[in-house]
Amino acid sequence: MLLSRRATLQALTAAVLATPVVARSADPFRIGTVLSVTGPAAFLGQDMKDGAQLAVEQINLSGGIDGREVEWIFHDAQSETQRAINDTRKLLTSDRVDIIVGGGSMSGIALAMSAMCEQAKVPFISTEGAAGIVAPVAQHRWSFKSTVDDDLAMQRLADYFDKRGIQRIALLADTSGFGQSATEQLRAVASARGLSLTALSFSPGDTDLVPQLTAAREAKAQAIICWTVTPAGLVFLKQAQQLALHEQATLIHGYGFVANRYMELAGNAADPLLLLSQKFVVGDELPDNDPVRQPILALDKAFRERWNRAPNQFVAQTYDAVQMARTALAQGGKDREKVRQALEAIHGLRLASGVFDFSPDRHAGLSKQNLVLVSWRGGRFHLADYT
């Protein structure tokens, strides 16, 4: 921890030395970040960290925020809530950060951090999914998130089903908070939009989904949705292929499964698959007038130059969150209440994950227009359904 912080400081100092524009005497803005670079969430955490770091470096290279440099304090939560809580306490009490960006790469951690920031009255921008991180707003006045809400994701899917005349659907969600929240939301959306839903579940460590898939087949589902971030989603694809389910139903994965690695492992089992996704992975295929096309291409270029690899949507989540922090800090300065209000006032902010609109009633900034359906062909994602 200490080491990574020292390394970060060194990197920042180097960046600062390279840009004499920054007035070093001004009290810097301190941004705290907690993500999981190791442990079960590690497969997301490294990309998320690199995205945030890139954003901070860019800010300091361009002269900081309002003449103040940004001091970035990073902690690896190691996918453990208890560790994340200790890290957050450190950020809030001894580091006295102006804002916290990033909620440990896991919804469970972000929920705990949200409560802590609420108590300490420090703005918190979560990069995790669960709706409960920011809702209801009355109890989460200080928390915001840069990800889409599940109810909107399900609405977006229902729109697609309407378009295709699909009425009978099945959902295989994992038993984690991520999957169960999706089940709840899809139930509500399905009953509101007249879809008949067969809801099934599996544990993230499951190695056999034939029973669930057989049940979905018996229910004559026209679309089968799988909701997980775990490799069990691969088992879903393989076994759906073995049972020839794609002849009967459209197979859909949620946004948690939009990862090149998973698609490569799935091989031709991914051919009939559609994935609900943010626009990031298909940035170059978006129409020219799409508001997020330019931010995506810019981030893609900058990330490749900095890290010599391609970014993904998790990079965009943290990168965007730091951009939001930048916008709010520029307006609110060192006054935390003003920063909080500046976040609530963000409207039409075009970033790589989508167009963000916060309000005093809604602290989740992405609408369903920011979601598309994509497919996987020839080693990359392609746009399959655009609003």
Next chain:
Amino acid sequence: MADRTVLLQLLFSGFGTGGVYALVAVGFSVVYKSTGAVNFAQGEWTMLGGMTTATLAALHLPPALACMIAVPLVGLVGLMSERLAVAPLRIPTPMAITLLTIGIGLATRGAAMLTLGKQPMGYDGFSGNAVVQIAGIRVPAQTLWVLAIAAGFLLLAQLFFSRSVPGKALRALAADRDAAALVGIEPGRGVMWCFALGAFAGGLAGAIVTPLTFISYDQGAALGFKGFSAAILGGLGSLPGAALGGIVLGVAEALAAGTLSSQFKDAIAFAILLLVLFLRPNGLLGRADTSRL
């Protein structure tokens, strides 16, 4: 008609999973027999078998060859673990060894993460992605491979312990350590080979199931837990018990998930486990053991 095919589909799926549980359970049984300890590294060795095979297969080795290289390697890891960690113990009580295996497990997981990566891995099965039609249902060829290999390994293990001299020596050690030492069987050696055999069985399970399920470095604990349940169910220390326990657990899980709700799956598996332990505290095929004190 539809119900019959559904049932058959679930049964096959349960047998496939059960075969894997059975192999992991054998690993638990062998180490338990020789040391009286529960080997918490067993699940990690299973994971290691899958990860190593997938890594080798990614180098364009034929899957079967990758498996034949990886599984003995895992056996070697088990052997080395025993030599480096368990053998130096001055007083090898079952509790001390059990605690040590937790450390061995953590070390194995960490090493796998650092050397083989954090990403999930998989490879095509021994017959590619072929699917076989049996009696109106579709079964992946790899499931049949799993069943055949698991059955073959269990049979060989049974023959080894009942017919061969080294097998009999290991059994003698399990029955009475001091008496076995008196007739010239070296206890330390026996424990070493049991660890190697346990790791081999676990590694084999991981290797053959990976084409069906994929594997990542953090899945070992879950596999170990299921294998341990199967071993307890069948009777810890009994080979036929391990086979039976694995199959019963796998089929119970599949039927529960397919006919009731998937959320009940684990609950039902453990309810069965509890029930068996109430009625037959030594497992389905376990024999009442004299205390090890």
